[in-house]
Amino acid sequence: MGSGRVRQRVFAAPYCVLLSIVSLSRSHTRRSLWEGTPQSTGGASGNGAASSRQTRLRPRNPLAEPPLCFVREKKFRAREFFASSLASEKSNVAQVFVAMAIMSILEAKNLVKIYDGTKAVDGISFSIQKNETVGLLGPNGAGKTTTIQMLLGLLEPTAGEVKVLGKSLRSHRHEVLSYMNLQATYAWLPGNLSVRENLMVFAMLYSVKNASRRVAQLLELFDLKELANARTGILSSGEGTRLGLAKAFVNKPKLLLLDEPTASLDPDAADRIRTKIKAEAHENGTAILWTSHNMREVETICDRVLFLSHGKILAEGSPQELIARYNKKDLEETFIALAREPLNGQGIRNPALQQVQYGASKG
């Protein structure tokens, strides 16, 4: 690993399933998940009367040993997640299973999109975890926007399935869409409405409680307060992007799809926008799928990258992993190598690409 950072690619869910099965096999009661005996806390640390009756149980802490899966160091603290879950007296095995389901915010399985016999997306599968930022990279026409549109339900996949928080987009479309949001330069907001009005309309569409307060928060957060009554159509690129992002966060989404959010912004504005996105996403525990042609940006912001070409995932890993794997100086060089290699018809030299079997599907 070039960066020295421990990166994780295996999801926590299989480990947690194993954990639950092991726990259940040890005991038929929920008490088996705990060590020690119930004690009165005496209310010293208390939350009033409720805490005085609270029993302090220490979880058996089955996560004390290194997990079977690799858990991301900063973003995805499975251990803390489950420890806190188990620390509640109300926790039970069912809740653990619910929590497991929640951890994978997005699951895309074997997504295929065929237009008139041409495969725009060719059986891609990936998932995104809570708080994770995943870059979706690829040359023009690779299938990025098609993928995003399928994830948003704007486009019906020819095959495959999208699940958000464990719920299928196909069967729970409207519920699933309430967990998501989008910001893309091509998804314009009505230019004849003011900034505040646009945010109000989308707050209502997402059934946001206290919509006016949420809109005021977003105006403040994205430095739009001065522009609140300005027509959206007269905003500059940077201001328009900020409004698009404010709209994207209006429902505090669990999954945010950003299609080139900093395109057309100057470096300073782009940096400010990235900082705001990360801060807001961190606060809400939002998972992000981020497309960009700015490789420096991707290196900075993405925990993991999916490289798409001709509708297939050619490579996957952290930016540092990919740079090291392909022995390149930076992600931009890696991008160029990945984008060109399968297209030059010279055969696939890189072992990592051999499994792609590009030629077999595209000819």
Added chain:
Amino acid sequence: MDMARRIFAVFLRQFYLYRHSIHRWLALFYWATIEIFVWGFLTLYLNKIGAATFNFVPVLLGALIFWDLFNRAQQSISVSFLEDVWSRNLGNIFATPLRPLELVAGLMVVSVVQVAGAVVAMAGLSFLLWKLDIFSFGWLLLPFFLNLFMLGWALGVVVMALVLRLGPSVDIFAWSLAMLIQPLSAVFYPVSVLPAFLQKIAFLLPTSHVFEGMRAVIFGQEFLWERLLWAFGLNAIYFAAAVFFFLVMFKSVRTKGLLQRHTD
């Protein structure tokens, strides 16, 4: 509750749009005012040459107002939908939890408000200029009003479906579809003046039953329940068919990726 919020959001979007736009307000009342003047003078002339044997004012001006109600109900839905197509906002709209039927419901609310404004203005002007009080006919006309709304909504939803499937280039239907059925709707003349074969087609249109029934009310004749029931029955079928058509087109554009045309 969430559904009500989303429906309200559709209305709110149009409300904001009109709040800023004087030319949209003018468009709402301009043609109505012009028509009241032109048809008012025409009825005066017809009354004059008709030697007072027949009062044309309630028949022609009344019919004009009711036809305008129907026409506006259709246009209101279609044009409100087109506003989001023109502003390339459909991608954002359909990426929200808003259901297609909630969108239709929201646009129906928009149309009721817009039509109510326009009809009240026309009726007021008719009263002031030509002493025609359409409200003097009382509640008897309300079921016919409702029927005109229903067919207007149905045609509006058909236009939405066509725009969704074929793109904004077919927006001409938003202004012309209602006019297509005017010759057979017996707006200004009874169905009996039509050739026999056209009469059969005319009675497949709810509007012909509505205008026949309304004429009877205006002339103080008996209330034509049969016409009303026919109108309701046909409207129920047409409205359900229009909504079904819209849902099929919505699914079709999602499958074919045509929604991208409105977002790219």
